[in-house]
Amino acid sequence: MKQNFTVRQGALDGVEAFLSVAAHRSFRKAAAELGVTPSAISQAVRALEARVGAALFIRTTRSVGLSEAGERFLARAKPAFEELVAASDVARDLGQRPAGLLRLTVPRAVVPILLEPLIASFCQAYPEVEVEIAASKELVDVAAGGFDAGIRMGQFIAADMIALRLSPPFPFVVVGSPDYLHRRGKPERIDDLRQHACLRMRRSDGSIAPWSFVSGNKQVEAIVAGPLIAHDYPTMLEAATDHMGLAQVPGPITAELVKAGRLVRVLDAFAPTVPGMFLYYPSRHQIMPKLRAFIDHIKSGAAAGGKSKGPGANKRASATKTG
Incomplete structure (x- = not known):
């Protein structure tokens, strides 16, 4: 039988404070590291202990030590918290520069005449972006399919999509x-x-x-x-x-x-x-740097008569095709 569960609101509150106190064995040093007052650290730890239902620290006027519950909590919470921090860093990195996997859904017919020269120059210009081309005749829902953008003839693109012209009519x-x-x-x-x-x-x-x-x-x-x-x-x-x-x-x-x-x-x-061929994608507010770089590359190529360059134009890059 499937178990129903939810993550309690605020379940991670106080975990960073706990880890800092555990590392320094000091509320004052933890406060200095996190840039808050010792009182704020103490309140955060007390609230965490109340949610956990056990004392995590043994406190005296001279020292701070971990209780058995605190030791067990530390063993599980420290690697999990470090993974969360690392996940945030990875996501933040992809949100700040053109990098990662750019997935495009395209009709097979346009690959040799429209995409191949464009993709080759884009991969040279942005070597930290990998391009995956999924060739399909279907008009794909890019969000549901996990794609960054698609390419289709203009008359088949939904009205709520942002469209960028790739070819004349x-x-x-x-x-x-x-x-x-x-x-x-x-x-x-x-x-x-x-x-x-x-x-x-x-x-x-x-x-x-x-x-x-x-x-x-x-x-x-x-x-x-x-x-x-x-x-x-x-x-x-x-x-x-x-x-x-x-x-x-x-x-x-x-x-x-x-x-x-x-x-x-x-x-x-x-x-x-x-109407011609268009690149389409869901929203200007959701554009990652890798897609923004691809859009800018298309625009600069059109302005330069198809000769498009970007930073690192002489570096190597890889592209994969599927479908």
Whole structure:
């Protein structure tokens, strides 16, 4: 059976005073060490003894010694109190300078085109920060997931998040390989997609996303069909490159493949534009120095045309990726 218990309010009151008196065997010396009056030390110890229910010291006019209860209390309380002090020091240190583990949740597609150069320069600039990248297509609750921040397309970020732009708006484009388009022909209109193999995306809620377009001033959704349903854009892009069909994906991730001639953009006249990629995090008041440094690094990189530097830019650092 689970035992219910609570920590009594003020349970740690007087422990520091007790430890100081025990170390010096003197209320006066303990008071001098802690910067309070001997009377305050005496009152704190008496209150602690009252809560414990036993005398912790044997006092005479000439000396102060520990009772048996005091000896046992000291044996358990001293290491525990030292651990609390050490824990406070560690937390305080992370709150004062960029250090520790910076955890980011990001879509897998943005890692090579957006994050890799940024992370490399950030790790060189801030060698005491380790970066963990958790690649996921889900829109993650950063607080519940233990992340410092996330990266997603702007239209998917909750209104209560702080958002920092990472990219300009970009189009969602339809691409196919030259081989596929030679066999099946280029679609000229949205309705032509009915005659094509269209690679589709399954959303996190289980539904299959329609393809979105703009026709004049109207938003148009097309229900398409094809041989593959993927769970992320890189998989769709790879399938399109392997001649399986057409894919509708974020424009920036197709740029190198289009430039190399491995993919061809079609239906550009109907391509919708999305707000772009953003870094998002819960509150300006909760930002740790490691995240503040990352945000400043992004901003300085944007101001310098992508060439960002910080203190210790030539020192080594490590980054890990998961997912």
